[in-house]
Amino acid sequence: LKKRQDTSTPAVPYQQVEYLVNIAVAGQKLNLDFDTGSADLWVFSDSLPASSKKGHNIYTPSSSPSYKVLSGHKWSIAYADGSGASGTVGTDTVTIGGTSVTNQAVELADRISSSFVTDGLDGLLGLSFSSINTVKPTQQKTWFDNAKASLSSPLFAAYLPFNANGAYDFGYLDSAHYSGTPVYAPVDDTNGFWEVASTSYKVGGTTHSLPGNTGILDTGTTLALMVDSAVSAYYAQVSGAVNSRSLGGWVFPCKGTTLPDLSVRLGPTNYATIPGKLLNFQPADASGTQCYGGLQSVGGGTMNVYGDVFFNAFYGIFDANGPRFGFAPL
Numbered sequence: 001l002k003k004r005q006d007t008s009t010p011a012v013p014y015q016q017v018e019y020l021v022n023i024a025v026a027g028q029k030l031n032l033d034f035d036t037g038s039a040d041l042w043v044f045s046d047s048l049p050a051s052s053k054k055g056h057n058i059y060t061p062s063s064s065p066s067y068k069v070l071s072g073h074k075w076s077i078a079y080a081d082g083s084g085a086s087g088t089v090g091t092d093t094v095t096i097g098g099t100s101v102t103n104q105a106v107e108l109a110d111r112i113s114s115s116f117v118t119d120g121l122d123g124l125l126g127l128s129f130s131s132i133n134t135v136k137p138t139q140q141k142t143w144f145d146n147a148k149a150s151l152s153s154p155l156f157a158a159y160l161p162f163n164a165n166g167a168y169d170f171g172y173l174d175s176a177h178y179s180g181t182p183v184y185a186p187v188d189d190t191n192g193f194w195e196v197a198s199t200s201y202k203v204g205g206t207t208h209s210l211p212g213n214t215g216i217l218d219t220g221t222t223l224a225l226m227v228d229s230a231v232s233a234y235y236a237q238v239s240g241a242v243n244s245r246s247l248g249g250w251v252f253p254c255k256g257t258t259l260p261d262l263s264v265r266l267g268p269t270n271y272a273t274i275p276g277k278l279l280n281f282q283p284a285d286a287s288g289t290q291c292y293g294g295l296q297s298v299g300g301g302t303m304n305v306y307g308d309v310f311f312n313a314f315y316g317i318f319d320a321n322g323p324r325f326g327f328a329p330l
């Protein structure tokens, strides 16, 4: 699994950092973005315009003897960052690590939005709950849902260290990928996400409550996105921080700033502390004067989104038994 930081485009709230995982769809190697915030497995297909296919590995069903068309089935997905894709559906054998799933729904993109053309990925592998899969008329299951019975344990874990190669462990916990003992929070899968209660946070030695709030653990989102009260309270601790419309979010002076840690409550008991140094995402402009924060606003609602910034500090354990989410410091 490789991590590629796309610093070419200006920071935007949902900018994707690709976690490229090499998987085989019927022996055809593809780099897919493993995304615990969505439930569709889709790939670039040969029915895309040539301009969209440039620089990507393309899945060609015609060269796979095990491919079967799922006739009359379509899919269409729109992500929170405004990107999207759509197309037709088939099934094939999908192998990750040593585990093969036969008759896995593979969604063929015949339309993709521009951000996918420039990203280094060849598609997405959804790892949220199958209840939000977009295939119609018959909803399809995620690769993990299909695979979990044949794994030693019905779980997977995300190891995504900052600026280093990461890994997804399927069916087991790799003790080399975390320290200490994992703690767990119950997951409510009603909305199809790995969603836990997140009713308070700590910054600058003060505990703030977030009544009725939850958080989703989402490897497909780059940053940590929280409700405005939390984001404002955090940047109130950072001198010179401003919420810049032109730069697309909260920025602060790159020089001389020491960001505070952010502790977020996951479940009824435990807090996860993200060190301040992981909350400096990248320079917000070419001059490098202002830096873009790794904590940004989720907009409205009470559902916070703990993305890759969280996983840069914690090994994330997605356990279908429960279901529950576990975490331990890297």
Ligand SMILES: N#Cc1c(N)n[nH]c1N1CCCC1
Binding pocket: 014, 016, 035, 037, 038, 079, 080, 081, 082, 083, 124, 218, 219, 220, 221
């Ligand atoms: N926005 C967004 C988003 C998310 N919350 N999880 N995964 C996402 N994407 C996967 C590919 C593009 C966006």
